Amino acid sequence: MSEADLEARSPWSAYTGVAAVRLAPPAGPVRAELAVPGSKSVTNRAIVLAGLAEGVSELSGILKSDDAWWALAALRTLGLEVEVAGETARIRGGGGRWPVREAEVYVGAAGTLGRFLPPALAVAPEGRWRVRASRRMSQRPIAPLVDALRALGGQVDYAGEEGRFPLVVHGSGLAGGEVTIPGHVSSQFTSGVLLAAPYARGPVTVRVAGGMVQPAYVQITLAMMRAFGAEAEADAGLSAIHVRPGRYRGQALELEADASSAAYFFALAAASGGEVTVTNIGSATLQPDLGFVYVLERMGARVEVAPTRTTVCGPQKLRGGFEVSLKAMSDQTPTLAALAVLADAPVTITEVAHVRHHESDRIAVMARELGRLGLRTEEREDGLTVWPGRPRPARLDPHDDHRIAMALSLLALAAPGLEIANPGTTSKTFPRYWDYLERLGFHVEAL
Ligand SMILES: O=C(O)C1=C[C@@H](OP(=O)(O)O)[C@@H](O)[C@H](O)C1
Numbered sequence: 001m002s003e004a005d006l007e008a009r010s011p012w013s014a015y016t017g018v019a020a021v022r023l024a025p026p027a028g029p030v031r032a033e034l035a036v037p038g039s040k041s042v043t044n045r046a047i048v049l050a051g052l053a054e055g056v057s058e059l060s061g062i063l064k065s066d067d068a069w070w071a072l073a074a075l076r077t078l079g080l081e082v083e084v085a086g087e088t089a090r091i092r093g094g095g096g097r098w099p100v101r102e103a104e105v106y107v108g109a110a111g112t113l114g115r116f117l118p119p120a121l122a123v124a125p126e127g128r129w130r131v132r133a134s135r136r137m138s139q140r141p142i143a144p145l146v147d148a149l150r151a152l153g154g155q156v157d158y159a160g161e162e163g164r165f166p167l168v169v170h171g172s173g174l175a176g177g178e179v180t181i182p183g184h185v186s187s188q189f190t191s192g193v194l195l196a197a198p199y200a201r202g203p204v205t206v207r208v209a210g211g212m213v214q215p216a217y218v219q220i221t222l223a224m225m226r227a228f229g230a231e232a233e234a235d236a237g238l239s240a241i242h243v244r245p246g247r248y249r250g251q252a253l254e255l256e257a258d259a260s261s262a263a264y265f266f267a268l269a270a271a272s273g274g275e276v277t278v279t280n281i282g283s284a285t286l287q288p289d290l291g292f293v294y295v296l297e298r299m300g301a302r303v304e305v306a307p308t309r310t311t312v313c314g315p316q317k318l319r320g321g322f323e324v325s326l327k328a329m330s331d332q333t334p335t336l337a338a339l340a341v342l343a344d345a346p347v348t349i350t351e352v353a354h355v356r357h358h359e360s361d362r363i364a365v366m367a368r369e370l371g372r373l374g375l376r377t378e379e380r381e382d383g384l385t386v387w388p389g390r391p392r393p394a395r396l397d398p399h400d401d402h403r404i405a406m407a408l409s410l411l412a413l414a415a416p417g418l419e420i421a422n423p424g425t426t427s428k429t430f431p432r433y434w435d436y437l438e439r440l441g442f443h444v445e446a447l
């Protein structure tokens with residue numbers, strides 16, 4: 001079993017110290033109406049924006065998970081006043097400066113924070129910070145972000161290995177100008193530069209090279225920047241994005257629920273012939289993973305999407321026999337790979353090469369773990385094919401990747417007794433995931 005990086009866990013983690021969970025499915029189809037926790041992407045953008053803003057922001061409906069904890073902890077380390085009461089965070093922004101001018105800041109395993117914080121530090125007029133990350137985050141790509149900040153006049157150094165965390169970021173301001181950022185590895189480099197861009201001395205133009213994976217996340221960035229008062233324009237294809245100099249102002253915002261977390265429950269409804277309504281996410285969101293319900297529709301599910309509410313009703317048997325690009329919603333790659341096992345024909349997922357750089361190499365790990373269940377897969381550079389089969393119960397290793405753990409758990413529907421090691425790994429975005437499964441009628445035994 002892979003070792004969990006426990007340093008990246010936070011006071012908002014759950015199931016830490018539990019070696020594995022043994023899962024038994026409910027006796028019948030999964031039927032439920034539930035609300036899911038706040039969006040990781042929206043929460044961590046809101047926290048960084050509130051930190052950069054002038055005045056107080058009140059963010060309600062925050063996600064309380066490791067990724068969000070480390071974002072709030074970073075602001076505290078940098079000297080900002082941060083109070084959390086229930087699911088509301090109150091943050092007094094630094095207005096583009098950070099009161100603590102020298103510190104080590106830890107970003108945990110959060111790709112969002114790891115890619116959004118360095119630009120927010122680089123735009124400050126003074127300071128010097130060492131930015132350190134989890135073991136896995138220190139293997140994930142960061143060079144395109146560092147290159148972009150340097151091109152805009154920022155001063156960022158590698159404290160150790162070239163192209164990896166830890167970084168040393170100097171607060172020396174960004175001049176502004178034009179920069180080209182590769183989009184095929186991660187959309188987060190572009191989002192990170194954009195979030196800080198209003199604080200550059202001159203206008204910033206970001207051009208994206210090589211096509212953008214998951215472009216909806218950049219649209220979320222632009223929408224949230226505007227909500228905090230920035231002026232930003234982009235063409236629909238995001239080939240050129242212009243940001244004017246300006247200042248964010250503190251906001252009172254109600255944050256969205258997490259579409260990626262909701263997808264596991266839609267998948268359970270689809271695979272068990274049940275019905276699940278998630279009462280706090282729908283077509284009003286820009287999060288791409290809500291679109292996963294249309295993949296389920298293709299597999300035979302009936303789907304109803306209202307602005308803030310979504311229902312999925314499963315068919316008797318899931319339909320496979322198709323190929324689908326998940327480039328726009330690649331966090332659902334493990335989910336679909338797991339569901340394919342329960343379909344009536346193979347499913348091929350394409351255009352997700354970049355998920356090899358996520359919390360684990362998600363293509364290789366899904367192929368390996370499904371293989372351990374005795375299932376047939378074929379791995380390609382940019383995706384995989386999964387054949388239907390009868391999974392035999394085994395203890396699976398999520399490789400310290402929250403989405404692999406949650407996706408593999410779906411297979412308990414067909415393999416009672418299935419065990420997922422290191423269940424606390426879901427704490428990155430969904431600490432209470434296993435409690436939700438229990439509410440849906442699963443028996444979850446902590447081992
Ligand atoms: O900006 C964001 O909030 C995210 C962007 C995506 O990352 P990549 O563009 O790196 O694939 C996505 O996978 C991640 O979960 C959240």
Ligand SMILES: C=C(OP(=O)(O)O)C(=O)O
Nearest residue numbers: 109110111112331358403
């Ligand atoms: C890729 C993911 O996270 P991160 O924000 O760390 O990139 C994810 O949540 O699936």
